[in-house]
Amino acid sequence: LPTPPGPQGSLISGVKNLLPKTLPWETYASWAEQYHESIISFRVYNRRIVVLNDITSVRDLLEKRANIYSDRPKSWMYHEICDRKKSVFNISSTDPRHRQYRRLLHTGLGPLAVRDYWPLIQSEAETLLEGFAKSPEKYETHIRRNAAAVIMKMAFGYTVTADDPLIQDAEEASKISGWAMAPGRWLVDYIPIIRFIPSWFPGAGWKKQGEEWRVRLDKLSGVPHAWVKQQMASGGYTESFTSRHLQYPQPGIIDAERDDIVKWCAGGLYAGAADTTVSAIISFVLLMALHPEVQSRIQAELDTTVGRDMVPHASDLEHFPYLTAVLKEVLRYAPVANLALPHKVIEEDEYRGYRIPKEATIMANIWQVMAITHDPSVYPKPFTFSPDRFLSPERSSRSTSPDVQPDPRSFSFGFGRRTCPGLHFAETSMMLTLACILSRFDISLPPDTAPPSIQFTMGITRFVTDHTS
Numbered sequence: 001l002p003t004p005p006g007p008q009g010s011l012i013s014g015v016k017n018l019l020p021k022t023l024p025w026e027t028y029a030s031w032a033e034q035y036h037e038s039i040i041s042f043r044v045y046n047r048r049i050v051v052l053n054d055i056t057s058v059r060d061l062l063e064k065r066a067n068i069y070s071d072r073p074k075s076w077m078y079h080e081i082c083d084r085k086k087s088v089f090n091i092s093s094t095d096p097r098h099r100q101y102r103r104l105l106h107t108g109l110g111p112l113a114v115r116d117y118w119p120l121i122q123s124e125a126e127t128l129l130e131g132f133a134k135s136p137e138k139y140e141t142h143i144r145r146n147a148a149a150v151i152m153k154m155a156f157g158y159t160v161t162a163d164d165p166l167i168q169d170a171e172e173a174s175k176i177s178g179w180a181m182a183p184g185r186w187l188v189d190y191i192p193i194i195r196f197i198p199s200w201f202p203g204a205g206w207k208k209q210g211e212e213w214r215v216r217l218d219k220l221s222g223v224p225h226a227w228v229k230q231q232m233a234s235g236g237y238t239e240s241f242t243s244r245h246l247q248y249p250q251p252g253i254i255d256a257e258r259d260d261i262v263k264w265c266a267g268g269l270y271a272g273a274a275d276t277t278v279s280a281i282i283s284f285v286l287l288m289a290l291h292p293e294v295q296s297r298i299q300a301e302l303d304t305t306v307g308r309d310m311v312p313h314a315s316d317l318e319h320f321p322y323l324t325a326v327l328k329e330v331l332r333y334a335p336v337a338n339l340a341l342p343h344k345v346i347e348e349d350e351y352r353g354y355r356i357p358k359e360a361t362i363m364a365n366i367w368q369v370m371a372i373t374h375d376p377s378v379y380p381k382p383f384t385f386s387p388d389r390f391l392s393p394e395r396s397s398r399s400t401s402p403d404v405q406p407d408p409r410s411f412s413f414g415f416g417r418r419t420c421p422g423l424h425f426a427e428t429s430m431m432l433t434l435a436c437i438l439s440r441f442d443i444s445l446p447p448d449t450a451p452p453s454i455q456f457t458m459g460i461t462r463f464v465t466d467h468t469s
């Protein structure tokens with residue numbers, strides 16, 4: 001069987017030189033249009049990459065055949081030379097640790113466990129409101145601080161300060177990881193045999209760089225874990241994901257394997273949570289400035305349910321159907337991760353008459369017009385921001401959409417055995433934060449400002465930007 005259609009490129013490097021540096025999802029969607037097929041594929045050196053541009057193929061492969069489609073593509077530079085193959089994001093689905101990580105993350109971040117974190121989310125939301133009151137123009141800084149504070153408290157019981165050293169470490173680690181995983185940057189990712197070249201060999205500067213990054217990343221990821229253990233040993237510590245799981249099965253006894261598993265899982269939380277929730281909350285703030293009518297409806301819902309001048313509580317969240325619809329629409333309209341994260345298939349497979357080769361990288365194009373969240377056949381008027389599309393007619397007499405449209409949370413958070421384990425935590429913390437913000441503030445454009453046009457930044461996590469600022 002043929003592989004799915006797509007550009008051929010050159011004999012050796014395939015389409016490497018055709019790969020866009022910006023907006024790759026747009027290029028993938030335009031290739032889908034050009035080849036009249038929503039599943040396309042191309043080659044970069046020896047790697048086959050398959051892009052799924054429609055919701056059915058994403059569900060059929062990444063969800064229904066998750067047993068073979070949940071691995072991660074290998075980055076030799078990052079996984080081997082920097083030694084990050086055990087991180088939650090990178091661990092192979094065939095490694096027994098993957099299951100152990102998922103189980104631990106599910107226990108520690110599932111709907112029941114999230115209730116334990118309500119007070120900390122609540123108290124950080126109130127700190128955010130104080131920040132907004134003092135310096136509303138720095139709203140973005142306050143939102144970033146809030147996300148970092150919530151996750152560091154949740155993962156490690158650690159309270160962040162201004163210019164916090166642990167946050168600086170985490171940011172440095174995420175920058176290094178971005179460089180080391182940059183697609184197409186390292187030849188070793190395509191010709192893995194060169195990984196055996198010694199770092200002193202002329203021209204092997206990349207290897208020396210990778211080895212330096214390995215030492216640095218190892219140090220950076222060990223700091224918060226060591227801090228929790230030190231606090232636990234001293235007796236005065238704040239309960240956290242790490243402390244809870246280190247106590248299992250018996251307080252005080254920490255077996256080395258368990259210790260390592262907890263370290264990697266907690267280490268993944270900052271990476272998973274910090275930028276993603278910030279992206280969604282910033283999108284929300286800008287969209288509220290552009291849609292005052294939506295904002296007033298949320299405030300009316302808060303007033304009716306919680307009462308005027310009262311700060312909402314996590315237990316109120318289930319009574320906010322309109323705010324829930326708004327959050328769904330924010331995730332659809334401004335998806336946090338346009339291409340989610342790449343998966344890898346571990347066996348050769350066949351789909352719609354095509355051969356999907358073993359080890360192919362599989363990407364879900366979550367965003368583009370041809371694709372999921374902006375597909376007009378799935379979401380009528382996809383470029384209109386309209387939370388009503390998620391309200392059933394009986395819930396809202398003002399609903400204009402004939403049917404409730406698919407919940408974007410089913411693809412915003414990824415797929416199969418790699419689905420975001422932080423989904424429940426993210427939802428609770430975002431909902432509560434948004435409710436608290438609108439219970440105290442009106443969001444508007446500065447007076448006499450023309451509405452900005454909406455643009456998005458690049459990268460794995462996207463941010464909506466107001467480019468007039």
Ligand code: HEM
Binds near residue numbers: 088109268270280343
């Ligand atoms: C708006 C908020 C968030 C969004 C949109 C989001 C989205 C995603 C996506 C798309 C993936 C990749 C899934 C895949 O490969 O199929 C992912 C993975 C992950 N997320 Fe989230 N996430 C969010 C918040 C969080 C939070 C709050 C946490 C932690 C508390 C978290 C922890 C993780 C982890 C650990 C993974 C790696 C899972 C794995 O590779 O097995 N995320 N997330």
